Amino acid sequence: MTTSNASLLQRSLAAVWHPCTQMKQHEALPLVPVKRGEGVWLEDFDGKRYLDGVSSWWVNLFGHNHPHIKQAIKAQLDQLEHVILAGFTHEPVVRLSEQLSLLTGLGHSFYASDGASATEIALKMSFHYWRNHGETAKTRFLSLQNGYHGETLGSLSVTDIALFKDTYAPLLREESIALPSPDWRRAEPGESAEQYALRCAGQAEAYIAQHHAGIAAVIVEPLVQCATGMAMYHPVYLQRLRALCDRYQVHLIADEIAVGFGRTGTMFAIEQAGIKPDFICLSKGITGGYLPLSVVQTTQDIYAAFYDDSVTRGFLHSHSYTGNALACSAALATLDIFAQHDVLNSNRRKAGYLNRRLAAWRDLPIRHLRNTGMIWAFDVTPSRPGFQQRFYQAALQRGLLLRPVGNTVYFMPPYIISEEEMDWMLEQARGALEESL
Numbered sequence: 511m512t513t514s515n516a517s518l519l520q521r522s523l524a525a526v527w528h529p530c531t532q533m534k535q536h537e538a539l540p541l542v543p544v545k546r547g548e549g550v551w552l553e554d555f556d557g558k559r560y561l562d563g564v565s566s567w568w569v570n571l572f573g574h575n576h577p578h579i580k581q582a583i584k585a586q587l588d589q590l591e592h593v594i595l596a597g598f599t600h601e602p603v604v605r606l607s608e609q610l611s612l613l614t615g616l617g618h619s620f621y622a623s624d625g626a627s628a629t630e631i632a633l634k635m636s637f638h639y640w641r642n643h644g645e646t647a648k649t650r651f652l653s654l655q656n657g658y659h660g661e662t663l664g665s666l667s668v669t670d671i672a673l674f675k676d677t678y679a680p681l682l683r684e685e686s687i688a689l690p691s692p693d694w695r696r697a698e699p700g701e702s703a704e705q706y707a708l709r710c711a712g713q714a715e716a717y718i719a720q721h722h723a724g725i726a727a728v729i730v731e732p733l734v735q736c737a738t739g740m741a742m743y744h745p746v747y748l749q750r751l752r753a754l755c756d757r758y759q760v761h762l763i764a765d766e767i768a769v770g771f772g773r774t775g776t777m778f779a780i781e782q783a784g785i786k787p788d789f790i791c792l793s794k795g796i797t798g799g800y801l802p803l804s805v806v807q808t809t810q811d812i813y814a815a816f817y818d819d820s821v822t823r824g825f826l827h828s829h830s831y832t833g834n835a836l837a838c839s840a841a842l843a844t845l846d847i848f849a850q851h852d853v854l855n856s857n858r859r860k861a862g863y864l865n866r867r868l869a870a871w872r873d874l875p876i877r878h879l880r881n882t883g884m885i886w887a888f889d890v891t892p893s894r895p896g897f898q899q900r901f902y903q904a905a906l907q908r909g910l911l912l913r914p915v916g917n918t919v920y921f922m923p924p925y926i927i928s929e930e931e932m933d934w935m936l937e938q939a940r941g942a943l944e945e946s947l
């Protein structure tokens with residue numbers, strides 16, 4: 511039986527439960543079957559191509575079918591695919607942990623396979639650290655309004671996106687509190703992004719000063735709250751938060767799952783604030799988008815609080831595929847690409863190019879055109895409901911994969927996108943926008 515677009519669609523709807531989807535919508539909206547990928551392009555069984563403008567849900571950095579990453583996985587496959595990481599170790603996981611430590615300045619990498627597990631791990635570690643220090647009252651977590659940290663029950667508790675959270679609210683921890691988001695779109699007229707971030711930091715201080723005795727950690731997405739629709743904020747907020755956490759003995763968890771590995775213009779977004787968190791959570795781009803892997807790194811002080819003769823003072827958490835050797839080899843190959851090519855500077859030039867092109871969009875009815883590193887977004891005020899679906903479909907028809915969040919359209923392409931491809935992406939996006947407003 512040869513596979514065609516039509517046959518695969520039907521079998522997928524009969525057999526696969528797709529994520530983040532009301533499956534009934536697919537009665538009207540066909541799935542897109544993908545046969546292969548190459549660079550920024552995805553191709554279906556009829557040879558129709560789509561530019562992957564969302565980096566396959568923000569995971570892909572250097573394009574599909576990248577020879578170096580592919581080769582690294584193949585080489586590792588001939589050596590060792592996977593081994594239990596409790597009681598055993600292997601070279602890829604050791605090398606990756608060493609290299610990540612050099613990049614982040616944090617130590618001892620704890621691995622899982624997806625982002626939500628990483629944020630759960632950081633929350634549990636923070637709580638357990640305080641407990642090991644006899645601070646048993648520190649059981650709550652602070653997060654930001656409109657923040658996103660994953661959708662398992664613990665990570666959903668610190669997520670603040672109604673669509674994902676409200677239905678499951680009875681299952682979640684009630685003790686987590688969302689502080690005002692420094693998203694600069696919320697600034698008063700005449701108030702700068704920095705002034706607004708400082709005002710939000712003042713509100714955070716008022717809360718933390720009063721409640722710190724019960725708070726284990728603050729978890730934030732540094733610089734860009736992606737899932738809510740690419741809300742961007744001034745780095746001064748992170749500096750103030752770091753100072754508050756130091757003053758009031760609260761951990762700072764940097765959830766760089768979406769923004770890590772160059773997405774905001776620096777290797778990690780926290781570098782732009784010049785701060786060091788107590789925990790960093792990484793995933794998504796870590797393997798260049800090839801295999802599932804996530805990691806939590808922490809400080810020597812936190813690691814030391816678990817190091818003891820007592821088993822229960824240790825961090826008792828595990829996932830079957832922890833430190834998977836194939837995934838680690840993909841991550842090492844991804845770090846090689848950063849080391850061997852001037853990725854961040856090349857991205858800076860590309861971002862400049864796209865920004866100059868977007869300057870010509872001033873005539874369109876769009877608001878809050880914004881950019882941080884390799885992320886662009888703007889908001890629209892559509893004339894009728896259903897913009898998100900309309901735009902998505904109009905763009906797909908033109909061979910462009912973009913997934914608006916509500917009335918926010920964003921671009922988050924793989925770093926290897928060329929100037930010609932950027933031009934093409936903008937041309938199609940503009941056409942889709944004019945059709946769907």
Ligand SMILES: *Cc1c(COP(=O)(O)O)cnc(C)c1O
Binds near residue numbers: 659661736766768793
């Ligand atoms: C995607 C994301 C997560 C969750 O990662 P999954 O791998 O989807 O579980 C957590 N935090 C942030 C900031 C993310 O963007």
